[in-house]
Amino acid sequence: MTVLNSKIPAGPLAEKWSKHKAAIKVVSPANKRKLDIIVVGTGLAGGSAAASLAEMGYNVKAFCYQDSGRRAHSIAAQGGINAAKNYQNDNDSIYRLFYDTIKGGDYRAREANVYRLAEVSGDIIDQCVAQGVPFAREYGGTLSNRSFGGVLVSRTFYARGQTGQQLLLGCYASMNRMIGQGKIEMHERNEMLDLVIVDGKARGIITRNLVTGEIERHGAHAVVIATGGYGNVFFLSTNAMGCNGGAAWQAYKNGAFFGNPCFVQIHPTCIPVHGEQQSKLTLMSESLRNDGRVWTPKKKEDAIKLQKGEMGPNDIADEDRDFYLERRYPSYGNLVPRDVASRAAKERCDAGFGVNAEGKAVYLDFKYSIERLGQDVIEARYGNLFQMYEKITDVDPYKEPMQIYPAIHYSMGGTWVDYNLMTTVPGLYAIGEANFSDHGGNRLGASALMQGLADGYFVLPYTIGDYLADEIQTPRIDLNHPEFDKKEKAVNERLQRLYNVKGSKSVDSFHKRLGNIMWDYVGMARNEEGLKYAIAEIAKIKEDFYNDVRIPGDFDAMNIELEKAGRVADFLELGDLMARDALNRNESCGGHYREESVTEEGEAKRDDDNFTYVSAWEYKGENQEPVLHKEDLVFETVELTQRSYK
Amino acid sequence: MADKVIKELTIKVWRQKNAKTAGKFETYKINDISGGTSFLEMLDILNEQLINDGQEPIAFDHDCREGICGMCSLFINGRAHGPDDDITTCQLHMRKFKEGETITIEPWRAGAFPVIKDLIVDRTAFEKVLQAGGYISVNTGGVPDGNAIPISQDDAEEAMDAAACIGCGACVATCKNSSAMLFVSAKVSHLAKLPQGRVEASRRAKNMVAKMDELGFGNCTNTGACEVECPKGISIANIARLNREFLAAKIKD
Numbered sequence A: 001m002t003v004l005n006s007k008i009p010a011g012p013l014a015e016k017w018s019k020h021k022a023a024i025k026v027v028s029p030a031n032k033r034k035l036d037i038i039v040v041g042t043g044l045a046g047g048s049a050a051a052s053l054a055e056m057g058y059n060v061k062a063f064c065y066q067d068s069g070r071r072a073h074s075i076a077a078q079g080g081i082n083a084a085k086n087y088q089n090d091n092d093s094i095y096r097l098f099y100d101t102i103k104g105g106d107y108r109a110r111e112a113n114v115y116r117l118a119e120v121s122g123d124i125i126d127q128c129v130a131q132g133v134p135f136a137r138e139y140g141g142t143l144s145n146r147s148f149g150g151v152l153v154s155r156t157f158y159a160r161g162q163t164g165q166q167l168l169l170g171c172y173a174s175m176n177r178m179i180g181q182g183k184i185e186m187h188e189r190n191e192m193l194d195l196v197i198v199d200g201k202a203r204g205i206i207t208r209n210l211v212t213g214e215i216e217r218h219g220a221h222a223v224v225i226a227t228g229g230y231g232n233v234f235f236l237s238t239n240a241m242g243c244n245g246g247a248a249w250q251a252y253k254n255g256a257f258f259g260n261p262c263f264v265q266i267h268p269t270c271i272p273v274h275g276e277q278q279s280k281l282t283l284m285s286e287s288l289r290n291d292g293r294v295w296t297p298k299k300k301e302d303a304i305k306l307q308k309g310e311m312g313p314n315d316i317a318d319e320d321r322d323f324y325l326e327r328r329y330p331s332y333g334n335l336v337p338r339d340v341a342s343r344a345a346k347e348r349c350d351a352g353f354g355v356n357a358e359g360k361a362v363y364l365d366f367k368y369s370i371e372r373l374g375q376d377v378i379e380a381r382y383g384n385l386f387q388m389y390e391k392i393t394d395v396d397p398y399k400e401p402m403q404i405y406p407a408i409h410y411s412m413g414g415t416w417v418d419y420n421l422m423t424t425v426p427g428l429y430a431i432g433e434a435n436f437s438d439h440g441g442n443r444l445g446a447s448a449l450m451q452g453l454a455d456g457y458f459v460l461p462y463t464i465g466d467y468l469a470d471e472i473q474t475p476r477i478d479l480n481h482p483e484f485d486k487k488e489k490a491v492n493e494r495l496q497r498l499y500n501v502k503g504s505k506s507v508d509s510f511h512k513r514l515g516n517i518m519w520d521y522v523g524m525a526r527n528e529e530g531l532k533y534a535i536a537e538i539a540k541i542k543e544d545f546y547n548d549v550r551i552p553g554d555f556d557a558m559n560i561e562l563e564k565a566g567r568v569a570d571f572l573e574l575g576d577l578m579a580r581d582a583l584n585r586n587e588s589c590g591g592h593y594r595e596e597s598v599t600e601e602g603e604a605k606r607d608d609d610n611f612t613y614v615s616a617w618e619y620k621g622e623n624q625e626p627v628l629h630k631e632d633l634v635f636e637t638v639e640l641t642q643r644s645y646k
Numbered sequence B: 001m002a003d004k005v006i007k008e009l010t011i012k013v014w015r016q017k018n019a020k021t022a023g024k025f026e027t028y029k030i031n032d033i034s035g036g037t038s039f040l041e042m043l044d045i046l047n048e049q050l051i052n053d054g055q056e057p058i059a060f061d062h063d064c065r066e067g068i069c070g071m072c073s074l075f076i077n078g079r080a081h082g083p084d085d086d087i088t089t090c091q092l093h094m095r096k097f098k099e100g101e102t103i104t105i106e107p108w109r110a111g112a113f114p115v116i117k118d119l120i121v122d123r124t125a126f127e128k129v130l131q132a133g134g135y136i137s138v139n140t141g142g143v144p145d146g147n148a149i150p151i152s153q154d155d156a157e158e159a160m161d162a163a164a165c166i167g168c169g170a171c172v173a174t175c176k177n178s179s180a181m182l183f184v185s186a187k188v189s190h191l192a193k194l195p196q197g198r199v200e201a202s203r204r205a206k207n208m209v210a211k212m213d214e215l216g217f218g219n220c221t222n223t224g225a226c227e228v229e230c231p232k233g234i235s236i237a238n239i240a241r242l243n244r245e246f247l248a249a250k251i252k253d
């Protein structure tokens, strides 16, 4: 029996949200002034929520670990944001965006949530334009669109290659207006390290002031987690260096179930790893696959020479090149979805055809489109990306193909939430990449920005009122409550424990070890044996970590190693849960590929009879097995089909 | 294409325990760095070395490592964001340095950006300037359709040019007066170029400039140094526009 209640409203799909909005409670302006809300995270999700809630009259406290709210990792999104505006008159609609998202997610997302996301998507664009986001425009002055991520319509809005930056600056500006008016209290360089629950309700957080090292208490009538994704569990990823799973992990340890932890997205076009000293991977926009052809050599001996640096790509004749995506997927070719393209690259490299010294890279070649369209056309389309590539690799992609390899990019999994975006802890909400909700097993390009802003501008500000309407009698939260004492002590002990190990190895060395295990066994292809091995290895790394980590510097001052240690401690546990979830889900689905569940041609095979559910894990205590709860996914509107890109 | 390996480098870096104590330069050696290593990865490697030697690693700001968040800073061999053009420190690679070279690394130096620790400075003065007016006063909801007000492509592009500022502070660090004019003018221009932002344009300019002065940023004497070091190519033409908006506000007063 499941304890999960997703609270999906009854009624026809297209009417659920409006009926729900009409039915839920609202808080009067006079009472909003008496209510405090903590928003952890200032990315698109947290920033838009903080600004909207403050404008409505609530008192908001916002937190981020960077030195400014506008540096959240949303800033790095390049490609764009989807919305069902149908400005291009290509028969786009709310239903079509909904359907594409459900199908793209390989039928592992909730219909009702995804429909609502598509429904509010248009309002997001209007809001951003009103804030001064300089979206690309046509000569006539209307908004431009492009198509993105293998869909049949043009619904992606963009601001050059910096859409995330411009959207974030838009909602940060709205936040700034509210900070200036005293409605948002902004706490920069301040990291949430625990959740405080009083009488079963989320009532505050414990943070560490990263400048002074002080442990702080913050109380509120509701807490919102908007802390982004956990891709950095793999050490190397396209996420920013500070991205972490910490806040979501503390929520989990305090009773919030964790949804689909094994669903992470691997992006096929990243700059490959060089050597062993790399700290971060760089994404090359997906749009490059529109004009680049992906290949590896046909002959093994050529591959070996490339690996040794004895020949270059231009020495290989066309007939000796294996355009493996075009060969395997004639109808979609180089434009197959991210998960398919990533696995195909891995397959070639595992077979020994990788093209760099490490044998872990394939070519993305623009020679053919330059011949067809001219260099000036390619330059106009991708000039800035080519320049970025050259700065990093010292190779001119106009003359020599780019080298690319898949890398971890996004986490579809996250804190489990109901239709109101509330977690299993009353008064605790999760929004943006931090929650599990809308992308199922795989996220479509340009949909994360949409989801973050949908949650923050148009969903949470309404649904949180339904909860807070019953809290208007609750006075300001007392920071001297014994639960705050207890949690502050627990955080101090946790950090002291790490600090006092005084071992011999750096935090990063453990993070790298964890990342290697995750990438090899919980990465692009997973199987039972490997996952069990990973669980055992992670336990060993964890043990070594607590016996041998070295954290120099002062405990109660700025201490970057201590910050990292806290995050790695959480990643070690999260990695374990990811492996367990992947082990349980014995089907291939979206970004999750189980070698035991494939078709005869080696393509992913979903198992709808046994796995049409969201896995929601419940924490049971240190070193205890977590308990799996299942939220069955009921599809009332769409019919489940196997994806095929042949 | 394989990058050369630099056998030895000398790193002279500013170390300062906190805002209250005085700082000084320390010198370290680092060996066998591939030219394909990024500058910040080189610092990661040096830090690993320091930790293994039982010393405290060098604190520096960084996050995205893709040149967009504006978190990284560093004055490298006398230049903000180091010896390459149109990039941030995190995009700088070691192939720009020579075998045996001594690399000097300092924090941003400006009265309005006090040092917090080592190479990390406090840039929250920028946020305070933004809070004084760097926005369009519009609430969530109840706004017109995105296509209701046409905006010419040229205006949208110009607004985007100015909006590309990443708020890193290199302009302030480079300016001999520690002026924040390039940063402030970028925000004012971005919003003033759009019909939605026009409504409050002069008020915005006035309030942001007043805040900037109050926070101890210096005056602009048009040296143009900021434009040269700005990683995002923000043009000093924006400063002229800010001055126009500011004057218009003064005339109204």
Ligand SMILES: Cc1cc2nc3c(=O)[nH]c(=O)nc-3n(C[C@H](O)[C@H](O)[C@H](O)COP(=O)(O)OP(=O)(O)OC[C@H]3O[C@@H](n4cnc5c(N)ncnc54)[C@H](O)[C@@H]3O)c2cc1C
Pocket: A040, A041, A042, A043, A044, A045, A046, A063, A064, A065, A066, A069, A071, A072, A073, A074, A075, A076, A077, A078, A079, A080, A081, A163, A164, A190, A191, A192, A193, A226, A227, A228, A229, A238, A239, A240, A243, A244, A246, A247, A283, A409, A410, A431, A432, A433, A434, A445, A446, A447, A448, A449, A450, A452
């Ligand atoms: C390189 C790259 C390119 C991308 N391109 C696109 C694209 O083109 N289109 C698209 O739709 N999506 C894209 N994505 C995905 C998308 O950018 C993210 O999923 C989305 O921006 C996440 O937003 P968020 O608000 O949930 O989290 P984030 O923007 O990651 O914000 C997290 C916030 O939480 C704070 N925080 C984290 N932990 C703590 C803590 N413990 N205590 C206090 N504060 C904390 C951080 O300081 C930050 O403010 C891209 C992602 C990457 C990595």
Ligand code: SF4
Pocket: B164, B165, B166, B167, B168, B169, B170, B171, B172, B182, B183, B186, B229, B230, B231, B232, B233, B234
């Ligand atoms: S104007 Fe340029 S140098 Fe100054 S903060 Fe903006 S991006 Fe940095």
Ligand code: FES
Pocket: B061, B062, B063, B064, B065, B066, B067, B068, B069, B070, B071, B072, B088, B089, B090, B091
């Ligand atoms: S680390 Fe983000 S711009 Fe350099």
